[in-house]
Amino acid sequence: MTMAIRRLDSAAADFWRQLDALLAWESVADETVQAAVAEILAAVRARGDAALLEYTRRFDGVEAASVAELEIPQARLQAALEAVSPELREALESAAARIRAYAERQRLASWRYEEADGTVLGQRVTPLDRVGLYVPGGKAAYPSSVLMNAVPARVAGVGELVMVSPTPRGEVNELVLAAAAVAGVDRCFAVGGAQAVAALAYGTETIPAVDKIVGPGNIYVAAAKRAVFGTVGIDMVAGPSEILVICDGATDPEWVAMDLFSQAEHDEDAQAILVSPDRAFLDAVAEAVGRLLPAQPRRAIIERSLGARGALIAVRDLEEAAAVANRIAPEHLELSVADPEPLLARIRHAGAVFLGRYTAEAVGDYCAGPNHVLPTSRTARFSSPLGVYDFQKRTSIIGCSPEGAARLGRTAAVLARGEGLEAHARSAELRGGGDG
Known part of the structure; x- marks a missing residue:
């Protein structure tokens, strides 16, 4: 089959304008969404548990007499972990261990120094008291996100980790619960949406107010996080997933096609872009995309994503490819070239960089160790991946x-x-x- 993916050429007079138009994205600007979210936040802030129960009934189809009934006990989390297959449990625990080992290197330490006259100056680093973790629920749930958000918080020394995750129509994702057990989540509530964000931000009779809210969600969750920022901290307002692959033309085209699929399958708004100075290679990848797409379980989503926001970009050389990458400031950047280090030296803006032909972005999503919560929508120009430092705060010391x-x-x-x-x-x- 043929798969129509936009083609851009850096030699075109209006290339940079075309590129900026391709990148344009505003995830939480919809006025209808903002109005709905503002109403939900105000209701939960004013009426606490009662409003939370009403919205859980309306949006998730879950009836409960009290929010306490929606709390998932520790024993249930542990039971989920014990019920998963040995292979899955080993994968969860191995991934958590690698994430923890990487996070340990990020921990900030307090320091002081003394001037000649005895004046003391320094910085004291302390963990946040309580953090809220939002986890999407139902079938579209990601246990890997539980690990990526909870493990660094634990390494930072956060006092209490409160997880919220919707269970639409009562559907519980067992892997999410198992991941919560592995990561050491303290409390877990079967609530979601903007109403869960409100509960974490303002507190209710049952759900305690937190100091920071982290974790991905839909457009309503993103809008709610933006709205409560200032009352609490947030990790970021994330847009759709992105991947940019820079290739010299010598990587297997099927590998690159599958790398593009790996992000395009997230949702229709995800963005997958390939940049190469080898036009024949761009053609080969386009052919591989068309050939491999029919066998993909999420074919329809991939096709819409690549058709709407994907691109194959021809550039003059790898130096210009780096300039394109810095303009895009991608969430994920693969440097699929023979010697990635010189190219890496030219990259100023990227959430995570994957070096060489053998480093698939997908390993970063799950188990490499660095966090997969990354800046999107060009915010890598000024933002960083989630890390231990996001769960620590610094206090200046003067004596x-x-x-x-x-x-x-x-x-x-x-x-x-x-x-x-x-x-x-x-x-x-x-x-x-x-x-x-």
Whole structure:
């Protein structure tokens, strides 16, 4: 079969405009969605458990007399872990161990130093008290996301991890529960949507308010997270999944086609792009896409994704490919070339980079170790992958000796009076014996 994928050429006069148009995405701007979310947030904030039960009944078709009935006990999580196949349990535990080992290297440490006059300056690093983890539920659930969000929080030393996950029509995803047991989730509630985000942000009679909300969700969840930011922290407002493959033309075209499929199968809005200076290779990948697509279980989704937002881009050379990659700032970037290190040196913006022909992006999704929660929609220009540091906060430490108080007080007083703040000036200089 033939599969129509947009073709772009960097030699075209309007190439960069075409590329920007291809990348354009705004995931939570829909006014109808925002209005619905604002109503839900206000209701849960005002009426707590009662509103949460109403929305769970309306959106998930789950009847409960109390939110306490929607709490999934630890014994149930452990039972799910014990019920999965040995192969699945080993995979979950192996992935968790690799994620933990990587996360251990990210932990920030407190530090101090002392100046000559005895003044002490430093930074104290402490974990967040309580974090909320949102996990999509039902059939479209991802146990890997439980591990990627919960394990770094545990490494950071977060005091309590509260997970929310919808169970539409009472459908529980056993793998999600098993992953929660492996990751050490403290409490788990069968609630979802914007109403679950509201419960985590504001607290209800049963669900405790958290300090930060992490984890993926649909457009309503994303809009809710954006709306409650400031009351709580959030990881990010994520858009659709993305992959950019840069290839020199020597990788097996079927490998690259499947790499494009691996992200396109997430949803119709996902974006999969291949960049190469070898036009014959672009043709070969296009042929492989058409040949392999009919056998894909999620063929319809892949076809719509590639047709709407996918592209095969011809460039002059790998140096220009790097420039294209920096413009795209992709969530996932595969450098499928003979020697990826020189090309990596040119990359400034990417959520995660996969080096060489043998590194499939999919291993990063599950078990390589680095986090798969990555900046999307070009936000890699200023954002980073989720990590232990997202579950830690930094507090500045200042301790003046008598000599330091006098020295720093004089400087502070001059600056304070320059700003017209006399009380600041007097406060600073009094401890140093100043008379103003």
